[in-house]
Amino acid sequence: MKLLVCISQAPDTTSRIAFTNDDREFDSNGVQYIVNPYDEWYALVRAIELKEQQGGSVTTITVGGAQCDPTIRKSLAIGADDAVRIDSEPTDAMQVARLIAEYADGKGYDIIFCGKETIDHNGAVVPAMLAEMLDCGFVANATQLDVNGAEATVAREAAGGEEKVTVTLPLVLSAAKGMAEQRIPNMRGIMSARTKPLAVESASAEGGSRIERFALPPEKGACKIIDAENAAELIRLLREEAKVI
Amino acid sequence: MSVLAIINTQNGFATKSGLESASYAAGLAAQIGTDAVSIVAGPLSGTEAIGAAGIARILHHEAAVQDSGQWAKLASAAADSAGATHVVCGHDHFGRAVAPRVAVRLNAGLVAGVTQLPEGSTVRKNVFSGKAMADVVVTTEKAVYTVTPNAFGIATDESKATVEAFSADIGAARETVAAFEPASGDGQVPLPEAELVVSAGRGLKGPENWGIVEELATALRATTACSRPVSDIGWRPHHEHVGQTGITIRPNLYIAAGISGAIQHLAGVNQSKTIVVINTDPEAPFFKAADYGIVGDAFEVLPKLTAAVHALDS
Numbered sequence: 001m002k003l004l005v006c007i008s009q010a011p012d013t014t015s016r017i018a019f020t021n022d023d024r025e026f027d028s029n030g031v032q033y034i035v036n037p038y039d040e041w042y043a044l045v046r047a048i049e050l051k052e053q054q055g056g057s058v059t060t061i062t063v064g065g066a067q068c069d070p071t072i073r074k075s076l077a078i079g080a081d082d083a084v085r086i087d088s089e090p091t092d093a094m095q096v097a098r099l100i101a102e103y104a105d106g107k108g109y110d111i112i113f114c115g116k117e118t119i120d121h122n123g124a125v126v127p128a129m130l131a132e133m134l135d136c137g138f139v140a141n142a143t144q145l146d147v148n149g150a151e152a153t154v155a156r157e158a159a160g161g162e163e164k165v166t167v168t169l170p171l172v173l174s175a176a177k178g179m180a181e182q183r184i185p186n187m188r189g190i191m192s193a194r195t196k197p198l199a200v201e202s203a204s205a206e207g208g209s210r211i212e213r214f215a216l217p218p219e220k221g222a223c224k225i226i227d228a229e230n231a232a233e234l235i236r237l238l239r240e241e242a243k244v245i
Numbered sequence: 246m247s248v249l250a251i252i253n254t255q256n257g258f259a260t261k262s263g264l265e266s267a268s269y270a271a272g273l274a275a276q277i278g279t280d281a282v283s284i285v286a287g288p289l290s291g292t293e294a295i296g297a298a299g300i301a302r303i304l305h306h307e308a309a310v311q312d313s314g315q316w317a318k319l320a321s322a323a324a325d326s327a328g329a330t331h332v333v334c335g336h337d338h339f340g341r342a343v344a345p346r347v348a349v350r351l352n353a354g355l356v357a358g359v360t361q362l363p364e365g366s367t368v369r370k371n372v373f374s375g376k377a378m379a380d381v382v383v384t385t386e387k388a389v390y391t392v393t394p395n396a397f398g399i400a401t402d403e404s405k406a407t408v409e410a411f412s413a414d415i416g417a418a419r420e421t422v423a424a425f426e427p428a429s430g431d432g433q434v435p436l437p438e439a440e441l442v443v444s445a446g447r448g449l450k451g452p453e454n455w456g457i458v459e460e461l462a463t464a465l466r467a468t469t470a471c472s473r474p475v476s477d478i479g480w481r482p483h484h485e486h487v488g489q490t491g492i493t494i495r496p497n498l499y500i501a502a503g504i505s506g507a508i509q510h511l512a513g514v515n516q517s518k519t520i521v522v523i524n525t526d527p528e529a530p531f532f533k534a535a536d537y538g539i540v541g542d543a544f545e546v547l548p549k550l551t552a553a554v555h556a557l558d559s
Contacts (some may be wrong), residue, residue, distance in 0.1 A: 123357040128345035137419035161427040214373025228541025232553035
């Protein structure tokens with residue numbers, strides 16, 4: 001099976017979120033970047049498991065500058081065979097999807113894996129855009145994947161429960177919790193990742209939007225502490241002050 | 246010119262997310278001086294609610310559609326037919342699969358998870374898991390917006406919608422839904438749509454103690470949720486896990502008992518309108534993100550809250 005995994009980097013969850021240049025850019029000063037957790041824990045690991053079971057290859061693809069290389073090397077250390085980086089600084093999801101689709105088109109990938117969303121922009125739209133651009137089936141928020149020949153059976157999160165969906169390959173899916181268990185790269189993986197191929201390609205594409213400005217949410221007021229002996233007071237406040245019940 | 250809302254239905258009625266999209270589309274249409282139109286597929290009995298939400302005209306595709314590629318073809322054809330400059334859809338499971346495909350077909354810039362009506366071509370959305378907001382400018386002629394669940398109210402005015410049959414060449418399906426397994430939540434509102442949520446963590450000490458959580462949830466007609474450690478060790482099902490790697494929610498009220506408030510948990514719940522934290526440890530980080538707090542034992546506090554809710558209802 002020929003598998004492609006879309007890998008994005010994102011600021012570590014515990015990063016301080018701040019902006020520079022008149023609130024037009026994210027302040028990456030002192031920020032630790034990680035492989036976007038959904039891409040790593042669920043999409044990449046499931047792709048590697050499939051390759052281990054059925055043979056084939058796992059390639060990762062990332063759109064971004066050279067600052068992405070450490071997270072790409074980590075994906076290789078976890079077990080991807082090779083990596084591609086499209087050297088571009090995208091302004092929106094449409095541009096990212098176009099660059100990936102252009103690369104993947106005609107290369108015969110059976111499944112393209114994405115995480116369900118990135119933890120910085122939280123758009124969750126690149127996967128379905130890719131499916132449309134490459135004219136193939138799509139499953140969002142997949143929690144389980146089995147492949148039998150030219151068909152995949154996928155479980156996905158759905159309103160109020162879980163759905164089992166059958167989809168013909170080729171397929172794009174976005175992976176959510178349940179797909180796979182996180183893998184920690186071992187020393188052998190880390191050593192071999194240094195010499196695995198990382199191809200850098202230049203390409204350009206149009207986007208459809210750009211971020212004008214960032215803002216931080218208003219500061220939370222102080223937490224109002226209610227005495228544990230007088231818990232009923234909380235219910236009164238929720239009805240009369242917060243008006244939520 | 247028009248604004249098109251893509252509305253998903255369940256058993257013939259628009260989903261909550263579908264009605265939120267309808268209201269958003271109507272608000273946007275009023276802003277730019279045009280009508281809001283919607284596309285609906287499959288059995289349809291809930292036209293009143295769609296009309297009341299502000300949709301003037303429903304384009305109705307008789308056969309139900311499940312496949313996201315077919316939905317995109319249908320919605321794009323509806324957008325073309327209605328001359329839509331803007332397309333609106335919910336940012337739920339349905340919208341995440343369909344709206345990006347529609348944006349590609351219409352060559353339209355997409356802003357995912359908007360929280361307010363746009364001002365001109367600029368619209369606000371949340372980023373960094375709710376820790377910041379971004380104003381996004383659409384640079385294409387047409388725009389597609391997906392609306393964050395529970396961020397935008399549903400209008401219920403007197404207006405009525407007309408219904409017109411609509412068909413389009415939507416090609417063959419690749420995705421077939423073989424089975425649906427409802428979450429074991431006993432008829433609770435699904436977590437992403439829930440307005441009231443009662444959640445608990447390791448402080449509850451074991452799955453056998455969840456009765457007091459469920460009793461408060463039942464009294465409030467709220468949905469139950471849990472923290473990651475609790476779902477990882479199997480005390481509660483995975484679909485209840487809210488947080489960075491689980492479900493992100495935005496209810497009106499989030500009550501957290503016995504959850505310390507790790508940053509990964511906060512990322513999933515910090516957009517809640519009102520947060521209540523109950524914890525024995527006054528230094529628990531969650532109190533910093535809370536509106537109301539009780540320093541105390543969940544085993545004593547939760548039953549008191551349940552009793553207070555019953556007293557209020559009677």
